Amino acid sequence: AVVSTQSGHYGRDRYTGKQFTCFDGSQSFPNSVVNDDYCDCADGSDEPGTSACANGSFFCVNKGFKGSYIASSRVDDGICDCCDGSDEENGKCSNNCAELGAHLLAESRRKRKEQAMGYQVRMGWSADGKAAKEKRKVELEQIRSEVEHKKAEMDERENVKNEVEKPAIEAKEAAQAEFNAQEEKRKKYRLRLCVDTTA
Numbered sequence: 001a002v003v004s005t006q007s008g009h010y011g012r013d014r015y016t017g018k019q020f021t022c023f024d025g026s027q028s029f030p031n032s033v034v035n036d037d038y039c040d041c042a043d044g045s046d047e048p049g050t051s052a053c054a055n056g057s058f059f060c061v062n063k064g065f066k067g068s069y070i071a072s073s074r075v076d077d078g079i080c081d082c083c084d085g086s087d088e089e090n091g092k093c094s095n096n097c098a099e100l101g102a103h104l105l106a107e108s109r110r111k112r113k114e115q116a117m118g119y120q121v122r123m124g125w126s127a128d129g130k131a132a133k134e135k136r137k138v139e140l141e142q143i144r145s146e147v148e149h150k151k152a153e154m155d156e157r158e159n160v161k162n163e164v165e166k167p168a169i170e171a172k173e174a175a176q177a178e179f180n181a182q183e184e185k186r187k188k189y190r191l192r193l194c195v196d197t198t199a
Helices: 097-198
Strands: 019-021 028-030 057-060 068-071
Touching: none
Parallel strands: none
Antiparallel strands: 019 028, 057 068
């Protein structure tokens, strides 16, 4: 396995120089202790390229794909965990990071395309919904206008009917009033006859 040369948690800057200091600051050793297959630091930071420390971590550079950390116990275990093969002896693992990176990029583009299509569909639904809402609003306005027009027509017809029937109603009421007046006179006349007869 090869020690990661990336800057950061297990970077080149931490492993250069004559002395190596454990990342937890607990101890310092000659640089020769790094990757000597013996765990000198409690935090396992002196063995990023071996499996000597159970709690150690190894950084896979995976150029062309995504860098990642694996447990140091998985270094030189015969299984290729890093796509660049850096966790095993040189030449044992093929470097397929570029292939994985191309697949990841294609998948990312596919997802972005699907998201864009989904967005367009949602926008279409939204536009359709707004159009349907406007259509219903126009239809309701038309119905309301028709109802008001019909009501106005009925009111007009009622007014015309009342105007036409008004003279007949007034004549009938006048005749009834005349009849009632005559009837009242007859009653009074009959009453006077009765009074005269008994006198």
